[in-house]
Structure formats: C-alpha cells, structure tokens
Amino acid sequence: MNNNSIFIEKLRSSGLRPTKQRIEICKLLFDRKKTFHFTINDLFKTLKKMSSKKISLATIYNTIHSFKKKGYLKEISVNKDKSYFDTNTSDHHHFLDINTNELIDLKKEHVDKVTIKKNLPGKKINSIEVLVKIENSN
Amino acid sequence: MNNNSIFIEKLRSSGLRPTKQRIEICKLLFDRKKTFHFTINDLFKTLKKMSSKKISLATIYNTIHSFKKKGYLKEISVNKDKSYFDTNTSDHHHFLDINTNELIDLKKEHVDKVTIKKNLPGKKINSIEVLVKIENSN
DNA sequence: ACACTACTTTAGAATCATTATAAACTAATC
DNA sequence: GATTAGTTTATAATGATTCTAAAGTAGTGT
Numbered sequence: 001m002n003n004n005s006i007f008i009e010k011l012r013s014s015g016l017r018p019t020k021q022r023i024e025i026c027k028l029l030f031d032r033k034k035t036f037h038f039t040i041n042d043l044f045k046t047l048k049k050m051s052s053k054k055i056s057l058a059t060i061y062n063t064i065h066s067f068k069k070k071g072y073l074k075e076i077s078v079n080k081d082k083s084y085f086d087t088n089t090s091d092h093h094h095f096l097d098i099n100t101n102e103l104i105d106l107k108k109e110h111v112d113k114v115t116i117k118k119n120l121p122g123k124k125i126n127s128i129e130v131l132v133k134i135e136n137s138n
Numbered sequence: 139m140n141n142n143s144i145f146i147e148k149l150r151s152s153g154l155r156p157t158k159q160r161i162e163i164c165k166l167l168f169d170r171k172k173t174f175h176f177t178i179n180d181l182f183k184t185l186k187k188m189s190s191k192k193i194s195l196a197t198i199y200n201t202i203h204s205f206k207k208k209g210y211l212k213e214i215s216v217n218k219d220k221s222y223f224d225t226n227t228s229d230h231h232h233f234l235d236i237n238t239n240e241l242i243d244l245k246k247e248h249v250d251k252v253t254i255k256k257n258l259p260g261k262k263i264n265s266i267e268v269l270v271k272i273e274n275s276n
Numbered sequence: 277a278c279a280c281t282a283c284t285t286t287a288g289a290a291t292c293a294t295t296a297t298a299a300a301c302t303a304a305t306c
Numbered sequence: 307g308a309t310t311a312g313t314t315t316a317t318a319a320t321g322a323t324t325c326t327a328a329a330g331t332a333g334t335g336t
Contacts, residue, residue, distance in 0.1 A: 017303055017312060040293085056315050061294070075217075080323090083218045083293090098264055110256040116270055118248040124275035126236060130268050132254055137262035155332055157284065178322085194286050199323070218294090221322095 003031055014070045021055045025063050030072075035088035037076070037103045040064060078103060078131060093130035106132060141169055152208045159193045163201050168210075173226035175214070175241045178202060216241060216269060231268040244270060 007026040008018040016022060028046060029038075040060060047055050064085060067073045074086045078096045084103050093111050095104040114128050145164040146156040154160060166184060167176075178198060185193050202223060205211045212224045216234045222241050231249050233242040252266050 019302075019313065021314070058295085058316080059314055062313080077215055077217045079213075079215045080218070080221045081293095095258065095261075097261065104258070106254070106256065110254060112250070112253050112255075114252055114268060115250050116244070116248060117250070118244065120233065120242070120272060122275055123233075123235065123272040126271040126273045128268065128270050130252060130266065132266050133264040134258060134261040135264045137260055155283065157331075159285070196287080196324085197285055200284080219322095 003027065007031075016066055016070070020053070021059050022063055024051055024055060025060070025067075029067075029087050035086065035105070037084045037086050039082065039084055076103065091127075093132070095132045095134050098133050098135050106130070141165065145169075154204055154208070158191070159197050160201055162189055162193065163198070163205075167205075167225050173224065173243070175222045175224050177220065177222055214241065229265075231270070233270045233272050236271050236273050244268070 004023055004027070007023050007030070011018040011022055011026070024047065025043070028043070028050065040057075043064070044057055044060055047060070064073065068075055068085070071089060072087075074089050076084045076086055076094060078084065078094075078101075082101055086103075086105075088105060090108075092108050093106040095106055096102070097104065111130055114130060116125065116128070119125075142161055142165070145161050145168070149156040149160055149164070162185065163181070166181070166188065178195075181202070182195055182198055185198070202211065206213055206223070209227060210225075212227050214222045214224055214232060216222065216232075216239075220239055224241075224243075226243060228246075230246050231244040233244055234240070235242065249268055252268060254263065254266070257263075
C-alpha cells in the first residue's frame, strides 16, 4: 500500500510520529471517497474487526484527540449520550435524526448564510453551527 | 408564600404530584424575572445552600427530567462535558463562550431566519438550533 | 380521621464513557 | 547500536448519570 506514505507524511508534517496504530487509524478514517461520522466506540469496534493487531481503547482516544487538535477531525456534540467525530472538517451544518440518532451532513449551500445581528464586547465569533433536528413525518 | 400555589397548580395540572421537593425546585427555577441556564450540579449546590432540607441528587435528576418531558425546561448540549438546562423554553439560539464555557441567549430577532433548502423524504423538521461559538477577540 | 394504593424520594450501588497512570515499547537522532 | 523523547498499553481512577429497592407521602375512598 502506497497510501501509507501519504499518511506518514501527513502525520510527520504535523509533528505526530507515524506509528503503526496511527497509520492504521488514518487508513480507516481518511482512505475513502466520502467523509463520514463516527463515535469512538464505532471506531474501536471496526478496528477490532478489521485490524490484525488490536489497538487499545486508550490509543484510540489519544489518537482521535490528537487528530482533532491538528484539525483533521471535527467533534460534533448533539446530545449528552452521543459525541460524534466528523472527517469532514469543512464549514458545514448537520441534520440529526432524533428517531435514529443518525447525523447527516447539510451542505453549506442548503442553508442560507446565517448572520448574527448582535455582538458581545471583547468577543469575536469563532464558528456558527446549525443543527436541524428531524423526525419521522408520518 | 403564595407563589407556591401557582407551582402546585402547575405541577398538578401536568400530572406531577406537588411534593415539597418539586415545589422547592420550582421556586428556584421559575420564581424569577429572567430565564437562565444551569447544570444539574449547579442546581444541586444551590439547593444544598438555600434549602433547609437536603434534596437528594437522584431526586434532582428525576425532577429535572420530568420538567423537561413536560416542556418546562429545554436541554442544551454544547459539548460532551457540559449539559445545560434552560428555563427559557421559547424558540431561540445561543452563544457559547469557548473561553469560559458560558452559555448566553441569542434572541430570535438577532439571528436571520434560517431556512433549510433541503428536505429528506419521510422526515420533517423538528427544530433548528444555532450555536454561535465566541472567543476573546484580543 | 383512617386505610389503601400508587407515586415519589432516598442512599447507595451499578454503569458507562472518558481520563490518568506508569511501565513497556518504539521512532528518531546521533 | 545507544540514547532519549514520544507512544502504546492494560488497568485503575474518575465523574456523571441511572438503577434499585426500601421507606415515605399524596390522593382517593370510606
């Protein structure tokens, strides 16, 4: 696999040592056409199935947090019992299906630009996140 | 205190027995001019100080969940380590100060109406929530 | 007022996700 | 190959929330 060298470079260039575990996780997260959402638990289970060698849960937490800090992942907290990570780090919003707890990307062009008509002294806007909760219509 | 009878009526009319504990919590949450945000832990500490008789943590959880189910409170999840409840149950949005973790109401008129140009088959919109993260501007 | 029943409160145990610990391991550098 | 700084790991610790089951209380009928 030659994709590995891309990930190795990516990791190294951001000051993270390209360990077996990190490369494995990179392949799982970033070696695909479409971005996606996952929970730590999802990732742990998938790695357990897919990978020959077991990656410990602590390592998964460590790695995901490093990746988030480096901007390779976004964290989306939709409710207290579910915290998702998103491999799509571009500016976008989400649907949350409250019947299934599924999180779905909402492209930027599907939401009118949100403008805030109030600002607080000494503060600036860091991000604007729209969460559209949806449910079965019948 | 005659306000109590208002809360007793409110509780009874929604099928909740007006117990000492629930009335106490009602007074703390709803007997004020302005709405506010709180965590379960905030509430527990305040009740411990204010109240003559201790209300157990389990009761606080039970009560807050009942109140939420009855629509007297809204839950706002801004990140995984903090879950706020809001006594303002009207349709509105929030600022989150990422330096202090403070949650601040954003009146509806301060945000342009958000319209979603996409809909998913078999699904309808339940709510649209805007979270504006702010940080120190210097 | 009394008894009955269903609901509520409570302390403490159980659970679950996440973080901390500290020993073993490994990549980078010389 | 030796050194060292960063990484992984199993396990323990933590902290928030939920569960449990026993004791308490409000509502209803008598």
